[in-house]
Amino acid sequence: MKTKIGLLYGGKSAEHKVSMQTAMAVIKALDLEKFDIYPIYITEEGQWVKGPQLTGPVENVKALEFTKEDPQAGAPLAPTLFQAEGEKQKPLDVIFPLLHGPNGEDGTVQGLLEILNLPYVGNGVLASAAGMDKVIMKNIFAQAGLNQVNYVWFIRSEWEKAKKQAYEKVEKELGYPCFVKPANLGSSVGINKATNRSELEAAFQEAFQFDRKIIIEEGVTAREIEIGVLGNDEPECSVAGEIVPKKEFYDYKAKYEDGDTALIIPADLTEEEYAKLKEMAIKAFKALDCSGLVRADFFLTKDGELYINEVNTMPGFTPFSMFPLLWKHSGVEYPELIERLVKLAKERHAEKQNIKHTL
Structure with a gap:
């Protein structure tokens, strides 16, 4: 039986365009023999609109931009947004939030999905909120004893x-x-x-x-090293990758518009450096109580000092994105990566159903 997956993308955020690109890439990667895809678009004004079921990859971003005049438009809590067509009482099997930045990656949408008791891909409320706020995240890392600038x-x-x-x-x-x-x-x-x-x-x-x-x-003079983490209670790491920006640092334009950067995968690291990287990445993952996925970013100085910079609880899935490339070089192709994330979402949701809520 196919898994009915709702893709939640767009959002009232400065990273709206990034989210749209991520949605395009994920749709292209999903196996239509295994998934029924239901797009749920959030406009830049915050309007939630459910589009018709997708039967194949879309040509461009415009095809994913539904308007508030659409008859299926509704408030976030409108039950029909999270139901499959023709099955009014049946919710979608899993929601995949492809949202970046505030009002999406920061725990707000995750809280909504928790209230609705729906399985969803990625990190929960706490990890999302803490991972979004760099100050809170760094304070938690400091408490965990992770080395930082x-x-x-x-x-x-x-x-x-x-x-x-x-x-x-x-x-x-x-x-x-x-x-x-x-x-x-x-x-x-x-x-x-x-x-x-x-x-x-x-x-x-x-x-x-x-x-x-x-x-x-x-500011430190260092190499920028990133690693992917995948899992729930027993996370595993990908190979490491290095970002070599042609500009002074890896800015928005280099990431999403012109690809003006070199990605070296796998990064040239010693066994000791890679082992330390994995250890710190998993420690950060657990310190924030993460689930599903994160991309952990580090600085590595010439004298071998390793600093954790941050973790991204919803890394992009664009053609230029590091996270899927890291896993591809680790032997996990893009479609399989999506399927593993969906499986992890279902497993975490099933575990939560065993928690008692009454005395």
């Missing part, structure tokens, strides 16, 4: 009251160069490198356009 953070209101003191704190505790980032965005949106006070001020201004909280990290 130095960082400081600010909320907009405190910065507006004491801008000079904020800049001085960065200079005193981190120095230059440093990286200024919105705390709750991924895909390198709103990130800038600062090498002096003027650039730092501009970077603060831009980052605060995307979030009320920002994080500033110490």
Whole structure:
């Protein structure tokens, strides 16, 4: 019997376009002999619209953009959004959230799916929320004893009251160069490198356009190494990959628009470095109570110092994305990767059904 899968994509987020590209790639990868595909599109205004069942790959992103005038449009809690056509009382077998950034990757949608008691691919509410907020994530990593670069953070209101003191704190505790980032965005949106006070001020201004909280990290001269983690209670790691940006750092444009970067898979690492990488990735996965998948990102210095940078709880599945490429080089082809994620989602959901909710 086919698995009825609902693809949830789009979203009210600066990463809407990234999500659309991810949805295109996943649809192309799904085996129609095994899956019935139901698209659920969230517009940039936050409107939820369910499209008709897909019978094959779509030509372009426009084919996945349904409008609020669609008769199947509804509020997020409208039961029909999560039901298969012709089976009004039967929910979809599993939901695959292909959402990036706030209102999708941050635990909000995961909470909705928990309330509806639906199986869904990927991380739960806690891991998604903690993984989205770079400050909370780094605080948890620090508690777990994971090696990180130095960082400081600010909320907009405190910065507006004491801008000079904020800049001085960065200079005193981190120095230059440093990286200024919105705390709750991924895909390198709103990130800038600062090498002096003027650039730092501009970077603060831009980052605060995307979030009320920002994080500033110490700049280190290091290789950028990434690894994929897959599983629930017993996660496993892929081979490692290295990102070699042609620009100063791996920004949004390099990731999603021009592919202006080199991906080296597998990365040139010693056995000891790879073993340490896997150990730290799994430790981070468990510290956040992750499930399904994450991509863990690291810095490796010339003297062999390894720092965890962050984990991405919903890595992209675009043609330029690292996560599926890492698993492909580990012997797991794209369609199989999708199927394993769906299986993990069902297993985690089945386990939750055994939890008592009454005395």
